[in-house]
Amino acid sequence: MAGPIYLDYNATTPVDPRVLEAMLPYYREHFGNAASRQHAFGWKAQEAVDRARSQIAALIGADSKEIVFTSGATESDNLAVKGVARAMCAQGDHIITVTTEHKAVLDSCRELELEGFSVTYLSVDGAGFVEPEAVRWAMTPRTILISVMAANNETGVLQPIAHIGRIAREAGVLFHTDAVQAAGKVPFNVAQAQVDLASITAHKMYGPKGIGALYIRRRTPRIPLAPLVHGGGQEQGVRSGTLNVPGIVGFGRAAEIAAAELSTEGARLSHLRDRLWDRLSSTLSDVSLNGSARSRLPHTLNVSFGGVEGQALMLGLEGLAVSSGAACTSAAAEPSHVLKALGVPDDLARVAAIQPRSIHHR
Numbered sequence: 001m002a003g004p005i006y007l008d009y010n011a012t013t014p015v016d017p018r019v020l021e022a023m024l025p026y027y028r029e030h031f032g033n034a035a036s037r038q039h040a041f042g043w044k045a046q047e048a049v050d051r052a053r054s055q056i057a058a059l060i061g062a063d064s065k066e067i068v069f070t071s072g073a074t075e076s077d078n079l080a081v082k083g084v085a086r087a088m089c090a091q092g093d094h095i096i097t098v099t100t101e102h103k104a105v106l107d108s109c110r111e112l113e114l115e116g117f118s119v120t121y122l123s124v125d126g127a128g129f130v131e132p133e134a135v136r137w138a139m140t141p142r143t144i145l146i147s148v149m150a151a152n153n154e155t156g157v158l159q160p161i162a163h164i165g166r167i168a169r170e171a172g173v174l175f176h177t178d179a180v181q182a183a184g185k186v187p188f189n190v191a192q193a194q195v196d197l198a199s200i201t202a203h204k205m206y207g208p209k210g211i212g213a214l215y216i217r218r219r220t221p222r223i224p225l226a227p228l229v230h231g232g233g234q235e236q237g238v239r240s241g242t243l244n245v246p247g248i249v250g251f252g253r254a255a256e257i258a259a260a261e262l263s264t265e266g267a268r269l270s271h272l273r274d275r276l277w278d279r280l281s282s283t284l285s286d287v288s289l290n291g292s293a294r295s296r297l298p299h300t301l302n303v304s305f306g307g308v309e310g311q312a313l314m315l316g317l318e319g320l321a322v323s324s325g326a327a328c329t330s331a332a333a334e335p336s337h338v339l340k341a342l343g344v345p346d347d348l349a350r351v352a353a354i355q356p357r358s359i360h361h362r
């Protein structure tokens with residue numbers, strides 16, 4: 001047996017061997033700069049980027065022209081939230097989001113508050129859901145952006161984004177979703193969800209780290225977006241910088257595989273998740289499931305164990321790599337902000353979150 005069993009797939013996933021295989025030629029012989037228009041090295045890279053763009057667009061029901069590559073979903077979230085706010089400050093200064101969002105969204109909003117924007121942080125119910133009507137009530141004539149994630153990275157709870165999208169579109173307010181955990185795991189379609197912007201990343205779907213994308217809906221007039229990174233004008237001027245061609249190729253292949261295997265993987269993983277929960281809840285007396293059991297990701301299980309602190313529990317689980325919160329915040333001993341928002345008491349909020357994605361390695 002090699003090492004502990006990895007159960008932390010919401011923090012990151014290994015690269016699928018098929019993805020790595022697709023990437024290697026773009027480190028070796030096809031190393032060209034996709035922006036080099038003068039020679040075959042550049043054309044070859046450009047072709048590969050075009051193909052990947054279509055593969056990623058297909059996964060989320062977008063057009064390839066609507067995909068802008070970034071360094072990951074943290075940058076995509078920052079670009080969406082700050083980019084729209086800064087570009088639309090003449091039209092308004094109010095943003096609506098939710099307390100259980102990823103830090104990339106929450107801290108972008110905090111930053112905007114320092115710049116003079118005002119932000120409404122909607123709360124969630126005990127199951128982790130935001131009430132779509134609460135979004136409607138929070139809107140003012142000054143509202144320029146709503147940002148609500150599709151699926152939560154800690155609890156797996158799926159937000160009613162299609163409903164929120166409809167409310168946003170009726171009101172003519174832009175709608176961004178962090179779709180990192182939903183894309184490639186549950187059906188996620190930008191048209192159905194009526195989103196204007198969506199953040200995704202490769203390394204949560206068996207692709208490489210350091211490459212992500214922002215979906216930006218094409219419409220007339222264009223969605224106003226102030227770039228965060230200036231320079232060579234790549235990606236329609238929205239995100240300058242030499243494209244990470246091998247990363248993009250890997251992202252494209254990972255998206256293609258995720259789309260093809262979404263339903264079989266979903267069924268396999270939800271079965272494993274339910275089996276794990278059945279065993280835990282039938283064997284132990286003081287365990288509770290955090291977040292909705294009804295509308296959630298197939299591969300995520302968030303459990304509180306009464307009387308045991310997450311950190312202590314994890315030390316006892318040498319054979320398992322699990323997490324007691326998001327990787328980006330688990331350096332702090334603070335209880336999870338997501339579980340606190342659900343009303344989970346502090347002692348139970350310092351839990352171990354288990355993502356049984358790999359009970360059987362692929």
Ligand SMILES: *Cc1c(COP(=O)(O)O)cnc(C)c1O
Nearest residue numbers: 072073074102153178180201212
């Ligand atoms: C992992 C994650 C991110 C950050 O993505 P990176 O590509 O690692 O920057 C953002 N949002 C959610 C919901 C995530 O799970």
